[in-house]
Amino acid sequence: MSENSKPPWWKSAVFYQIYPWSFQDSNGDGIGDLNGIRSRLGYLRGGPNVALGIDAIWLSPVYPSPMRDFGYDVSDYVNIDPRFGSLHDFDEFIKEAHGHGLRVIMDLVLNHTSDQHAWFVESRRSRSSPRRDWYCWADGKSFGRRPSNWNARFGGSSWTWDPRAGQYYLHSFLKEQPDLNWQNPSVRSAMWDVVRFWLDRGVDGFRLDAINWLGKDMRWPNNPFRFGLRGYTRQHHVHDRDQDIAHEIMRELRTLVSAYPDVVLIGEAAADTPGGPASFYGRGDDELDLVFDFRVMKSPWHADSFRRFLTTQVPSIPRGGWPTIVFSNHDQPRHIDRYGTEGNAEARARAAALLLLTMPGTPFLYYGEEVGMRNVTLRYSELRDPYTKRFWPFRPGRDPARTPMQWDASAHAGFTTSRPWLPVAADSSSLNVARAAADPCSLWSLYRRLLDLRRTSPALNRGAYRVIGGSPRDCLVYEREARTEQGAIEKMLIAVNCSQRRYEFNLPEVADGMQLLSTNSTAPIASEVKWDPARIVLDADEGQLIRLS
């Protein structure tokens, strides 16, 4: 990018992840759908009533799917699952979203398809099927042993025996999700047709699923043993993922999408990616624009984790790349409960909102986090996700973070008119958008105010940053700085106490300023008060935002 060219839109955008099953049902079948999401665009962007004010939507998969992995098992990449609507509904949704000034990115599942996809149905028919080598087939070793010891991410072996032609096929996740063979040029060309299909329909980019698994060693060597608590962690995943070919595929995709204006590519890279998620930015301009960094998401509520993000992880991103900030998504327990312990969940969620919307990078909100939706305790009989069921009750699983959006206090929280696919949280009559938006001290109002500030502050949405030393270890203090369009320098300071102790300290090298907000719920959110670096007082789990003089 030349010095004078405009920065790409996604650098200053805020994304909002919609889990289509749970956002808004429009036809009363208990499952969210595209027309439902369309009816809430005003809420996301800006409407006559309640409006959050985000810039882009990441839509989790809406493709036809047997839903073994709730859409991440795609059986047709160029259509819409009837549960969510039709291609016509999708076109209308994109048109209207763009009309609201919202960009839309789709999920793209490259590593595997559903076992119901026509490609796999044909591939498994016989060894001589023209699509046999579209997937990863292998003979067993002698004495009926599997081709390798590889373990699947969702439990058990990565190999399943298929009696039809007497071979094993590889699946890095569920056995209903066979892995594609990305060494085959026909697979690439078919998937690139899919990419063009959606770009031609107007989507603004893709979130690329599970990119670590695209590169595997197809000579099938065993992974070395490792001490670990459960199957997947009991081996070093050096052969079943993270081979260089994944980068070659990303570069090919980058070249393809550069024929379209303003497209963003966002990668989901595992927390333990070799070289860190930064490796998927390539040289900074030839692979992905944004890569999720799950090391932050997997860290506890501790100032050191966020400090490490700012001092080590962000600087490792090559020039041209840009960080992401994400605390919750459809695979993890919601961060309000991950960070919160008894009694302080709300305070921590408020301080986390300040970090999310002021650290350098592109923030991603997960639907409902703005109202403080919690992980919902579900009975086994209520679970839907096979992965959640498999490890229940030993692991929290994913369904508790996928429950219907809490819009209002009406029956089923305004999400649907009939029985919802997953239960609505019991607290929805008190914890919902309608109520939170009417309360100027709510978490929702704090998100709203931070989103406004971020949009209008060059320092917050694209400024340089520096971590300020000299604070107690439990407190993180950093500064953002940028030149405004009028040529003035704008400086913001953020101070967050990630502990239950109250701290008082001073920072002699910092200028004084005006405090724009405190995340402490007892303080009125909109008041601006004089702030003095000679006596900084941070209550337990409190965050402050200061405009420096």
Ligand code: NOJ
């Ligand atoms: C990551 C997705 O976020 C998750 O939901 C899915 O189960 C796996 N990839 C497999 O596609």
